[in-house]
Amino acid sequence: MNYYKQVIAVTLWEYRRFFKLKNELLAIVIMLLIFTLSYFGGKYAASLASAKVHLAVLEDSDSQLIDMLSKAFDVEVIAPEHKEKYLEQIIDSNNRLLLMQDGEGFKLYARKKSGKLDELQHVLDGYNRIKTMRKIELSAENLALVLKPAPLEEVYSYERGSRGRTILAYFFAGLMILAVILSFAYQFTAITGEKQLKITEQIVSAIKPQVWMDGKILGITITGLSSMFIYSFIGILAGLLYFQFSDRPITDVTQYLHLPSILLYIPFTLMGIMLWNALLAAIAAVITDPNNSGKSSLMLLPVLFVGASFLVLNDPDTGLSVFLSWFPLTSATAMPVRWLVTDVVWWNLIASFAVLAGTFYWLRKLAAKIFRVSVLISGKEPTWAEVIKLTREA
Amino acid sequence: MPYKNVLQVKSLNKSFINIKAVDNISFSLEEGDIFAFLGPNGAGKTTTLRILLDIIKADSGSIRWGLNGKESLLPPADQIGYLPEERGLYLDVPIIRSLVYLASIRGMQPSQAKTTAMEWLEKLGLADRAKEKLQVLSKGNQQKIQFVAAILHKPAFAILDEPFSGLDPLNQEIFIDYIKELNQQGTTVLLSSHQMSLVEKIAKKLFLIDNGRELFNSTITDIYKSFGSQHILEIKFASQIPYDQLQRLGNTESISTEESQQVKLILRPGTALNEVLKKLAGIEGLTHIQSHNPNLHDIFINLVRMQKS
Numbered sequence: 001m002n003y004y005k006q007v008i009a010v011t012l013w014e015y016r017r018f019f020k021l022k023n024e025l026l027a028i029v030i031m032l033l034i035f036t037l038s039y040f041g042g043k044y045a046a047s048l049a050s051a052k053v054h055l056a057v058l059e060d061s062d063s064q065l066i067d068m069l070s071k072a073f074d075v076e077v078i079a080p081e082h083k084e085k086y087l088e089q090i091i092d093s094n095n096r097l098l099l100m101q102d103g104e105g106f107k108l109y110a111r112k113k114s115g116k117l118d119e120l121q122h123v124l125d126g127y128n129r130i131k132t133m134r135k136i137e138l139s140a141e142n143l144a145l146v147l148k149p150a151p152l153e154e155v156y157s158y159e160r161g162s163r164g165r166t167i168l169a170y171f172f173a174g175l176m177i178l179a180v181i182l183s184f185a186y187q188f189t190a191i192t193g194e195k196q197l198k199i200t201e202q203i204v205s206a207i208k209p210q211v212w213m214d215g216k217i218l219g220i221t222i223t224g225l226s227s228m229f230i231y232s233f234i235g236i237l238a239g240l241l242y243f244q245f246s247d248r249p250i251t252d253v254t255q256y257l258h259l260p261s262i263l264l265y266i267p268f269t270l271m272g273i274m275l276w277n278a279l280l281a282a283i284a285a286v287i288t289d290p291n292n293s294g295k296s297s298l299m300l301l302p303v304l305f306v307g308a309s310f311l312v313l314n315d316p317d318t319g320l321s322v323f324l325s326w327f328p329l330t331s332a333t334a335m336p337v338r339w340l341v342t343d344v345v346w347w348n349l350i351a352s353f354a355v356l357a358g359t360f361y362w363l364r365k366l367a368a369k370i371f372r373v374s375v376l377i378s379g380k381e382p383t384w385a386e387v388i389k390l391t392r393e394a
Numbered sequence: 395m396p397y398k399n400v401l402q403v404k405s406l407n408k409s410f411i412n413i414k415a416v417d418n419i420s421f422s423l424e425e426g427d428i429f430a431f432l433g434p435n436g437a438g439k440t441t442t443l444r445i446l447l448d449i450i451k452a453d454s455g456s457i458r459w460g461l462n463g464k465e466s467l468l469p470p471a472d473q474i475g476y477l478p479e480e481r482g483l484y485l486d487v488p489i490i491r492s493l494v495y496l497a498s499i500r501g502m503q504p505s506q507a508k509t510t511a512m513e514w515l516e517k518l519g520l521a522d523r524a525k526e527k528l529q530v531l532s533k534g535n536q537q538k539i540q541f542v543a544a545i546l547h548k549p550a551f552a553i554l555d556e557p558f559s560g561l562d563p564l565n566q567e568i569f570i571d572y573i574k575e576l577n578q579q580g581t582t583v584l585l586s587s588h589q590m591s592l593v594e595k596i597a598k599k600l601f602l603i604d605n606g607r608e609l610f611n612s613t614i615t616d617i618y619k620s621f622g623s624q625h626i627l628e629i630k631f632a633s634q635i636p637y638d639q640l641q642r643l644g645n646t647e648s649i650s651t652e653e654s655q656q657v658k659l660i661l662r663p664g665t666a667l668n669e670v671l672k673k674l675a676g677i678e679g680l681t682h683i684q685s686h687n688p689n690l691h692d693i694f695i696n697l698v699r700m701q702k703s
Contacts, residue, residue, distance in 0.1 A: 006499055009495070009498050009499050010499065013495050016491075017484075017487060197482040197483070197484065197485060198478075198480045198481060198482035199482050199483060199484065201444075201449065201476075201478040201480060201481075202476060202477075202478055202481065202482075202496065202543070202544070203499070204449055205447045205449060205469075205471070205474070205476040205478070206471045206476070206496070206499045206500045207471065207499050
């Protein structure tokens with residue numbers, strides 16, 4: 001039986017073992033339920049928060065202040081002799097405040113601190129500004145002139161890197177993180193689970209460790225991609241429904257779809273996912289007990305590296321950005337992002353992809369080698385030093 | 395029709411850090427053999443089998459396969475079935491799917507694998523549970539499924555490492571029948587075990603191994619011819635064992651205490667049994683005496699002792 005037939009057999013096995021459409025749909029239903037609950041719950045909380053708070057001020061307060069406060073609060077003007085009675089009411093009510101003007105400053109009485117006090121501070125800042133302007137005889141027009149920014153006309157010779165394409169960059173990187181995180185759980189179960197169930201010896205007597213590892217990497221990658229496509233498909237459906245029922249034109253989204261960028265992102269994203277799956281497989285091959293292994297935390301590396309590639313967006317032409325766009329653990333996202341926001345010559349794209357693909361090729365070989373030496377180790381988990389030594393000897 | 399070697403192993407060696415696991419062993423199997431690899435735990439049996447299957451590499455020595463007329467240095471996976479000592483199967487997957495997958499990675503067409511798997515499940519009385527997950531089966535039934543997984547693709551050569559471990563006596567007998575049937579269908583069987591009384595029932599040839607070294611390598615008939623003519627006496631006493639008097643009997647190769655009042659004497663080859671019995675009759679306190687020829691277990695123990703001495 002040749003290599004390809006065996007890899008396909010293992011790939012299909014892993015895919016069928018882990019990809020369960022029923023579970024995916026259940027996860028989406030739960031996600032929609034959580035989204036619905038948070039949306040309506042948030043709206044309900046906002047409606048409660050928007051209820052106007054009852055604010056009392058004394059009769060001798062500035063009328064302009066009272067006018068300004070009335071826009072945000074339910075203002076009641078009270079006589080000084082009613083102050084004590086009002087203070088007693090405040091003790092039992094979260095919805096009552098008393099503001100007293102005290103010379104240049106203010107004094108506030110409330111039951112406890114709340115979000116409404118920030119709003120009050122904002123109104124008082126505005127009132128103070130107007131009062132100070134009046135004192136130094138500065139008109140509103142003059143203030144606007146003082147605060148006006150210096151006129152600057154921006155003329156770029158290089159016009160790529162629009163907001164739409166930056167969003168596309170985030171979208172693809174997000175999908176990649178999603179696919180890798182989904183794969184992470186499967187990879188763990190697929191490799192450490194098989195070791196724990198003691199199936200590996202039977203498997204490696206039938207197929208080469210490289211076949212086993214390649215099948216796992218491909219199977220888990222396809223599983224992660226399938227989940228990713230389902231989520232994307234549901235997202236697109238939800239988007240279409242949104243535009244159907246809202247007044248916003250669909251071009252609000254289609255403007256982000258830039259075909260050359262998509263064509264560049266697809267191979268980089270696919271290779272990036274496979275590279276991470278190969279690396280995660282190599283780590284999982286060393287782990288004998290996932291519940292007690294310190295190496296399990298290494299499985300979170302992808303998020304760190306993919307996140308780091310976004311540093312490119314700040315300034316795509318620094319040495320760090322150039323490094324990230326070539327370094328295989330970040331280049332899958334960093335190079336396409338650089339291409340979007342700065343000038344990257346075509347051969348850089350090809351060479352960076354070649355380095356990425358080469359690293360994947362080497363990592364899958366390394367993963368198989370690690371698996372070969374660690375498959376028969378049971379009991380104590382080998383240290384990295386032991387793994388390196390055994391791998392060199394193999 | 396001349397017999398031909400399907401496996402030839404020469405001067406195999408393997409060491410782990412400070413242990414010599416396999417020490418210069420050689421053996422060969424002919425087509426249709428049931429070859430038993432016997433030895434205690436830690437003797438080097440599993441290491442040898444893993445080397446044969448290219449799971450681990452030997453330090454030196456040569457292995458030559460000759461299955462279905464094709465010579466090769468590496469094991470042809472599609473013609474070999476393997477039941478490892480440390481065995482397991484996918485617990486969370488329907489039984490039939492696991493079986494088809496394991497046969498398909500050894501080169502069997504999935505549709506054919508499914509048909510053959512169902513035939514086996516029918517034979518095991520488990521056909522109606524084919525779609526259930528393995529975890530719901532009893533341990534004995536799980537072992538049967540694991541056996542089927544190892545030989546479903548109708549291999550020309552089956553390696554069974556400790557096939558009887560963990561089985562109750564009834565299931566041990568059932569497994570002996572399975573192995574016999576497999577062999578009758580044309581599969582050469584190499585089985586490794588420490589349960590010598592069971593192996594004796596099916597093996598035609600055997601290789602005794604201890605501390606990685608060969609103790610004996612020939613047919614069952616040969617081992618009994620060489621070491622099976624001695625008499626073994628199991629003797630019980632009413633009170634303490636009179637070791638001095640037993641020593642004075644002469645002609646004894648070994649005296650070993652079985653229980654506090656029971657002793658086992660192995661007589662030297664050619665010793666006349668009636669002479670020894672006459673002398674024993676004069677010893678006071680003797681309550682029970684039984685004579686028999688050595689079984690495989692006795693021969694093995696004796697060979698280990700001889701090698702050490």
